[in-house]
C-alpha cells in the first residue's frame with residue numbers, strides 16, 4: 073500500500089501541530105499502521121523527550137546534509153510500528169539555510185523515498201509557510217491543518233489553503249486536503265465556542281473532522297514530559313482514545329478516497 077504522507081501545517085504558531093503529529097502518530101501505530109513522525113521544525117519540540125538537557129542527537133538536518141544515514145537518525149520507539157525522526161541539531165544561524173534546503177525537491181524527496189515502507193509519514197512543520205512547509209507540501213499526499221479554537225484562527229486556515237493551491241499548480245498536482253482539526257477547544261469560553269460554531273458553519277463536514285481536541289492541562293504536562301498524552305495515565309489516558317477516534321476518522325476518509333479514485337462501484341446500465 074502507498075505511504076500516506078501528511079504535512080501538518082498552519083500559518084499561525086502554537087496551534088497544536090506538534091501535539092497533533094505526536095499523538096496522532098501514536099494512535100495510528102496503536103491501530104496497527106506503521107508510522108514515522110518527522111520533525112521539520114528546528115525548535116526540536118518533538119525531540120525534547122528523547123534528549124537529556126544539553127545533549128543533541130542527529131536527525132533530519134544531518135540526513136539532508138549527508139552527515140548521517142536515515143537509518144542512523146531514525147529513532148525506534150517502544151511502541152511497535154512507531155518511529156520518530158527528530159529535526160536534528162540546527163544552529164540558529166543556519167535555520168534559514170535548513171528551510172531552503174527542505175524547500176528543494178532533493179531535500180525531502182530522497183527521505184520520503186526511503187520511508188516508503190511506512191503506511192504513514194506525518195511531517196510536523198514549523199509555523200508559517202516558509203521553506204520547510206513548502207518542501208513538505210511539495211512531497212506530501214495530504215495536508216492536515218489544526219485550527220486553534222480561538223478568534224482569528226479561521227483566517228489563517230485560508231492562508232494555508234491558498235499556499236496549497238499554489239503548490240498544486242507548481243509542483244504537486246495530487247496534493248489533497250485531508251482535513252481540519254479543531255484544537256484547544258474551551259467550552260467555557262464564548263470566544264472558543266464561537267470559532268467552533270463558525271467552523272461548523274463554514275466548512276464542509278467532509279473537511280472538518282468530528283473529533284475536537286479540548287484545552288486541558290494534561291496536554292501541557294504531556295508536552296513538558298515529551299510524551300504522547302495517552303501515556304499520562306496507567307493503561308491509556310482517555311485523551312489518548314480521542315486521537316484514536318481521530319485516526320479512525322482519517323482511515324475512513326482515506327478508504328472513501330480510494331473508492332472515489334477507483335470510479336463508481338456500480339453503473340447505471
Ligand SMILES: Nc1ncnc2c1ncn2[C@@H]1O[C@H](COP(=O)(O)OP(=O)(O)OP(=O)(O)O)[C@@H](O)[C@H]1O
Nearest residue numbers: 085086087088089090091199286287288291292295
Ligand atoms: N489541547 C491542549 N490543551 C492545552 N494545551 C495544549 C493543547 N494542545 C497543545 N497544548 C500546548 O500548547 C503549546 C503549543 O502546542 P504545540 O507545540 O503542539 O503547537 P505548535 O503548533 O506545534 O507550535 P509551533 O508553531 O511553535 O510549532 C504546547 O505547550 C502544548 O503543550
Ligand SMILES: [Mg+2]
Nearest residue numbers: 089090113117
Ligand atoms: Mg510545533
